[in-house]
Amino acid sequence: xxxxAAVQAIPKDALEEKEQKAFYRPKPLDLKxxxxxxxxxxxxxxxxxxxxxxxxxxxxxxxxxxVGFATLPNQVHRKSVKKGFDFTLMVAGExxxxxxxxxxxxxxxxxxKDRKLLNAEERIVQTVEIxxxxxxxxxxxxxxxxxxxxxxxxxxxxxxxxxxxxxxDYIDQQFExxxxxxxxxxxxxxQDNRVHCCLYFISPFGHGLRPLDIxxxxxxxxxVNIVPVLAKADTLMPSEVERMKNKIRDEIDHxxxxxxQFPDCDSDEDEDFKLQDEALKESIPFAVIGSNTIVEMxxxxxxxxxxxxxxxxxxxxxxxxxxxxxxxxxxxxxxDLKDVTRETHYENYRAQCIQSMTRMVVxxxxxx
Amino acid sequence: xxxxAAVQAIPKDALEEKEQKAFYRPKPLDLKxxxxxxxxxxxxxxxxxxxxxxxxxxxxxxxxxxVGFATLPNQVHRKSVKKGFDFTLMVAGExxxxxxxxxxxxxxxxxxKDRKLLNAEERIVQTVEIxxxxxxxxxxxxxxxxxxxxxxxxxxxxxxxxxxxxxxDYIDQQFExxxxxxxxxxxxxxQDNRVHCCLYFISPFGHGLRPLDIxxxxxxxxxVNIVPVLAKADTLMPSEVERMKNKIRDEIDHxxxxxxQFPDCDSDEDEDFKLQDEALKESIPFAVIGSNTIVEMxxxxxxxxxxxxxxxxxxxxxxxxxxxxxxxxxxxxxxDLKDVTRETHYENYRAQCIQSMTRMVVxxxxxx
Numbered sequence: 258x259x260x261x262a263a264v265q266a267i268p269k270d271a272l273e274e275k276e277q278k279a280f281y282r283p284k285p286l287d288l289k290x291x292x293x294x295x296x297x298x299x300x301x302x303x304x305x306x307x308x309x310x311x312x313x314x315x316x317x318x319x320x321x322x323x324v325g326f327a328t329l330p331n332q333v334h335r336k337s338v339k340k341g342f343d344f345t346l347m348v349a350g351e352x353x354x355x356x357x358x359x360x361x362x363x364x365x366x367x368x369x370k371d372r373k374l375l376n377a378e379e380r381i382v383q384t385v386e387i388x389x390x391x392x393x394x395x396x397x398x399x400x401x402x403x404x405x406x407x408x409x410x411x412x413x414x415x416x417x418x419x420x421x422x423x424x425x426d427y428i429d430q431q432f433e434x435x436x437x438x439x440x441x442x443x444x445x446x447x448q449d450n451r452v453h454c455c456l457y458f459i460s461p462f463g464h465g466l467r468p469l470d471i472x473x474x475x476x477x478x479x480x481v482n483i484v485p486v487l488a489k490a491d492t493l494m495p496s497e498v499e500r501m502k503n504k505i506r507d508e509i510d511h512x513x514x515x516x517x518q519f520p521d522c523d524s525d526e527d528e529d530f531k532l533q534d535e536a537l538k539e540s541i542p543f544a545v546i547g548s549n550t551i552v553e554m555x556x557x558x559x560x561x562x563x564x565x566x567x568x569x570x571x572x573x574x575x576x577x578x579x580x581x582x583x584x585x586x587x588x589x590x591x592x593d594l595k596d597v598t599r600e601t602h603y604e605n606y607r608a609q610c611i612q613s614m615t616r617m618v619v620x621x622x623x624x625x
Numbered sequence: 626x627x628x629x630a631a632v633q634a635i636p637k638d639a640l641e642e643k644e645q646k647a648f649y650r651p652k653p654l655d656l657k658x659x660x661x662x663x664x665x666x667x668x669x670x671x672x673x674x675x676x677x678x679x680x681x682x683x684x685x686x687x688x689x690x691x692v693g694f695a696t697l698p699n700q701v702h703r704k705s706v707k708k709g710f711d712f713t714l715m716v717a718g719e720x721x722x723x724x725x726x727x728x729x730x731x732x733x734x735x736x737x738k739d740r741k742l743l744n745a746e747e748r749i750v751q752t753v754e755i756x757x758x759x760x761x762x763x764x765x766x767x768x769x770x771x772x773x774x775x776x777x778x779x780x781x782x783x784x785x786x787x788x789x790x791x792x793x794d795y796i797d798q799q800f801e802x803x804x805x806x807x808x809x810x811x812x813x814x815x816q817d818n819r820v821h822c823c824l825y826f827i828s829p830f831g832h833g834l835r836p837l838d839i840x841x842x843x844x845x846x847x848x849v850n851i852v853p854v855l856a857k858a859d860t861l862m863p864s865e866v867e868r869m870k871n872k873i874r875d876e877i878d879h880x881x882x883x884x885x886q887f888p889d890c891d892s893d894e895d896e897d898f899k900l901q902d903e904a905l906k907e908s909i910p911f912a913v914i915g916s917n918t919i920v921e922m923x924x925x926x927x928x929x930x931x932x933x934x935x936x937x938x939x940x941x942x943x944x945x946x947x948x949x950x951x952x953x954x955x956x957x958x959x960x961d962l963k964d965v966t967r968e969t970h971y972e973n974y975r976a977q978c979i980q981s982m983t984r985m986v987v988x989x990x991x992x993x
Contacts, residue, residue, distance in 0.1 A: 307891070307898060307957060313765045314956075324732050325956040327765035329710045332960035334702040339891075342697045364692050397681045397695035442976050445968070523675070523707070530675060588682075588693040589675060592700035600813070608810050 307335070341400035344591055345450060347481065349408045349424060349473065350458025354488035359456070359547035360405055362560055362571055363583055366392055367549075387427045406452060417469055421476040428452050428480045432606040451603060454517070454586065454594045455481045458488040459542060465504035466512075474514045480602055482517035482594050484586065485509070490544035490577045491562060491569045498544045505542050516541070519585065520593060537585055543578035546571055675703070709768035712959055713818060715849065717776045717792060717841065718826025722856035727824070727915035728773055730928055730939055731951055734760055735917075755795045774820060785837055789844040796820050796848045800974040821966045822885070822954070823849045826856040827910060833872035834880075842882045848970055850885035850962050852954065853877070858912035858945045859930060859937045866912045873910050884909070887953065888961055905953055911946035914939055 313327040348356040361367055390405045408424055431450045438447040455477060459470055474483055485505065490498055509516060522534045548571050552561040560571040571579050586594075681695040716724040729735055758773045776792055799818045806815040823845060827838055842851055853873065858866055877884060890902045916939050920929040928939040939947050954962075 307894060313767075322733065323764060324762070325764075325951060326710070326712075326762075326769045326959065327767040328956045329767055329769070329959060330702045330705050332957070333705045334698045336960060336964070337698050337701045342694070344694075365690065394692070394694075396691060396693075399681075399695040399697055401694045401697070442979055444972060526675060583693060588696045589700070591694065591697060592704060596704070604812060611810055 338399060341402065343402040343404070343449065344595065345404040345406060345452050345454075346586075347406040347408070347424075347428075347452045347455040348458065349411055349455055349477075350488065351411060351460065351469075352409065354458040354460060355545075355547045356407065356456075356458055356488075358549055359458075359486075359488075359545055361549055362547040362579065363586070364392070364394065364403060366394060387423060404450070420469070421473040424473075425476050425480060428477070429606065432480075432603055433610075435603065436607055436610060451598055452481050453591075453598045455483050456586075457483050457485045459485055459505060461487060461489050461492050461501065465501065466508045471508070471512050471514065474509075474516070475512065478515045479605060482597055482602070483514075484517050484582075485542040486582065487542045487544040489546065491546045493544070502540075502542060502544065517594065517597070519590060537581050540578050540581050543582040545579050545582055546577045547579070706767060709770065711770040711772070711817065712963065713772040713774060713820050713822075714954075715774040715776070715792075715796075715820045715823040716826065717779055717823055717845075718856065719779060719828065719837075720777065722826040722828060723913075723915045724775065724824070724826055724856075726917055727826075727854075727856075727913055729917055730915040730947065731954070732760070732762065732771060734762060755791060772818070788837070789841040792841075793844050793848060796845070797974065800848075800971055801978075803971065804975055804978060819966055819971060820849050821959075822962045823851050824954075825851050825853045827853055827873060829855060829857050829860050829869065833869065834876045839876070839880050839882065842877075842884070843880065846883045847973060850965055850970070851882075852885050852950075853910040854950065855910045855912040857914065859914045861912070870908075870910060870912065885962065885965070887958060905949050908946050908949050911950040913947050913950055914945045915947070 312331070314323060314325065346360070348360060350356060386409060388407045388409065390407065392403050392405075394401050394403060406427070411420060411424070428451075431452060435447070435449060435451055438444065457470070457474060459466065463470070474485070477483060487493075487498070487501060487505065493501060508514075519534075519538050522531050526534070546562065546569055548560045548562050548569075550560070550562065551558050552563050552568055552570075553559075554561070554568055554570070562569040562571075570576050574580055680699070682691060682693065714728070716728060718724060754777060756775045756777065758775065760771050760773075762769050762771060774795070779788060779792070796819075799820060803815070803817060803819055806812065825838070825842060827834065831838070842853070845851060855861075855866070855869060855873065861869060876882075887902075887906050890899050894902070914930065914937055916928045916930050916937075918928070918930065919926050920931050920936055920938075921927075922929070922936055922938070930937040930939075938944050942948055
């Protein structure tokens with residue numbers, strides 16, 4: 258297991274500046290400080306609640322007409338923070354497409370500092386080997402145990418027949434382990450290693466999907482949420498990115514590949530947000546650029562790639578879809594990826610398991 | 626099933642007045658309006674989020690140093706609101722202690738309008754019969770399906786030996802049904818009827834607990850979260866309430882009855898809240914008074930009981946613990962009651978089931 262790392266690298270004076278500027282704005286959701294800022298209970302008949310600023314009833318209005326169960330989401334919220342979160346992300350795709358760099362860029366951490374790159378000779382004998390990195394990160398009081406499942410060497414061989422098999426087996430093994438655990442007697446401390454999402458890296462040099470890409474995604478799409486990304490997009494001009502994306506989307510459609518479906522926007526969202534959500538969905542596959550290099554630009558330190566002809570900024574939305582990918586993967590849909598894994602992929606696996614167990618029992622009986 | 630009722634009886638002009646007064650206060654947690662009030666995204670590199678005012682990153686500060694997973698509790702919060710909540714409350718205790726009235730007072734609804742009271746003759750032949758009332762209520766955009774499980778006639782007979790048995794059986798049956806469902810193939814739409822809490826009504830006329838109370842609670846305490854209440858407390862003077870509470874607490878302790886343990890306060894709460902939490906816990910068993918009568922007092926309409934010597938106000942904390950009970954049961958610990966049911970009571974039932982199934986299989990094999 259990896260040492261834990263706290264991702265809160267914002268410099269102290271920047272924080273102070275923010276505090277000064279932000280006096281009229283809502284404070285960030287720091288639960289520790291919640292009721293420090295909560296006013297005294299408005300009436301003696303209503304005891305103080307632990308929900309502070311989040312209390313749906315926290316105002317002077319007379320609450321005689323309320324039961325009070327609108328605090329239920331707060332109770333769930335609070336418990337989830339206390340318990341902490343976990344997320345397991347798989348990265349797949351051929352070597353050299355920047356998988357590790359993108360993960361580092363996404364999670365602002367250095368997961369691969371001990372990685373040893375193999376030379377060509379070693380890569381010939383190397384099979385698809387699954388490795389796992391675990392890192393505990395914390396942001397604004399929320400703890401996340403992030404597991405990155407890596408598939409190094411994938412697609413490196415001369416003959417890549419069934420190279421998706423070890424990956425599919427790995428995913429199934431995690432489901433199997435969970436099935437055993439949740440069928441067991443003591444279910445209190447089950448370690449859940451199910452893979453919640455697979456970022457599939459597509460080479461910018463292929464003219465659309467390669468046969469291996471199709472084979473891989475078709476083998477995996479019923480087991481895991483696949484989010485395809487167009488890797489190393491700084492080798493393509495905007496018009497080329499557009500053409501490549503269209504090609505990939507058409508092929509995904511044509512070959513019946515079911516990638517992760519971002520759920521529809523809530524109908525109660527405002528129009529601007531709906532339009533933005535639509536734009537995000539239309540960006541799939543996200544064209545991404547990763548970087549472990551910090552470049553100084555106009556006095557700001559940014560992640561980027563320094564070319565003689567200019568600086569590629571990872572987080573500049575006119576340069577690539579990195580921010581879009583991060584927004585969907587982390588800020589808006591991480592929980593949905595977990596729910597779909599639990600409710601759809603795992604349930605499918607479990608149903609198949611039970612059905613084949615039943616078939617075996619019937620066979621066994623008939624033999625007697 | 627009961628017709629759905631919306632509990633949002635606050636008059637319109639009161640709402641408007643509140644709006645005018647409340648301009649400087651945080652708005653209630655109405656998710657529908659969330660990003661209507663959200664400012665435009667502070668930088669083009671960060672897309673708009675659906676978290677609005679709740680967004681932990683929603684400020685002008687440069688977010689380049691954040692991954693963004695601190696929105697996970699918001700994602701959970703939002704999903705829980707979308708899905709809606711359910712809660713199953715059982716009320717138990719002898720007839721005439723105001724169980725139905727208290728439930729109506731707690732949930733501001735009329736669950737028992739079709740109830741027919743039995744006469745003495747009918748009550749002689751009546752056995753303990755379990756009835757279920759379901760009502761859908763909504764408050765501040767949060768939906769709750771409330772199920773009230775009633776045990777009418779309990780303790781009414783001359784001989785009440787094992788009268789707790791049908792109640793215990795009912796709870797076990799719900800566990801059994803859930804066990805079947807969660808072991809089955811299709812787990813998508815499991816209806817969860819497990820009982821999350823049992824309000825046990827203690828007569829104010831007993832000198833402490835009666836033998837039946839002890840027998841009942843001992844038979845039930847490993848199956849359900851028992852919250853004891855001292856019923857019809859308007860028949861006791863404050864000093865009598867105190868004496869009675871002490872007696873009941875001592876007896877609960879002495880007979881090894883394990884009532885629902887409110888979890889310890891978070892260590893990061895402020896001192897005032899901790900003290901208040903302590904005071905709430907020390908109020909157990911809550912001395913309660915219910916009322917279906919609305920009394921006009923100083924121009925305000927309140928739930929109360931109009932005696933020649935004065936008005937008993939249900940929601941006046943110097944008159945009884947009604948508000949304390951409601952606060953703990955609904956506003957702060959409803960989710961915990963559900964979690965303890967799921968993680969402790971149900972898990973115990975399930976473990977016992979599996980163990981006795983295993984024993985049966987072993988016996989069967991040895992016989993062959």
